[in-house]
Amino acid sequence: MSQHHQPSTLAELGRTWIEVWNARDLERVLTLYADDVVMTSDRIPAMGFDESGTVRGKDVLRAYWGKALGLLPNLHFSLIELFVSPDSVAVLYENERGKRICEYLRVNAAGKIVQGSANHLPH
Template sequence: MTGHHAPSDLLALATEWIAAWNSRDLERVLTLYTDDSEMSSEKISALGFDASGTLRGKDRLRAYWSKALTFRPKLHFTLIETFASPDSVAVLYHDELGKQVCEYLRLDDAGKIRQASGNYPVRWA
């Protein structure tokens, strides 16, 4: 089956993803992504990038995350839970501000992230 990844490999990816972000080494983070990866987040348009909230390609992700990191000098993620399917992993964590976030990471056959989305809690009025 194409795109099938063992749960242990997905857990290892989630663990490395958290560690890469906590290192604040953007190039380390980007090694986990394909060159043509896609990222969606409400934060993309909030920081003045694509109004659609989606970016494609490592160069655009590098520019976005470089800017985002300037606003988060104490960025730190703490893993809460990892959820796996054969071709993806969802990483539930809380950040240094105590906010919960769930990142959905879909992988290619080689185990690199090809599609990602930052998912934030929905608060009902």
């Protein structure tokens, strides 16, 4: 059972998420996530990880993102908007290639991300 988080706390998490990605500090990114995190993205099978598009656990997530960062030397996210619910933040941003992405981040009672979904435009 997740508890309600303050909108300001969730918005801050979203801003921090953008900042740590832009710092290219994978270990700092991972500190925002719970050990049992589940992450879903169409990039996961494209990068040679699980065909389902979902990876489970921080260790697999580290391997996936480590590979991705190695291929994206110019990675940079520009925040467009943040949306909050009692247990999640959705981060709408633009990447270094001008693509808009909405990242859904659900948090547990401790405020760590337990579920992440990268949502891309369908074209």
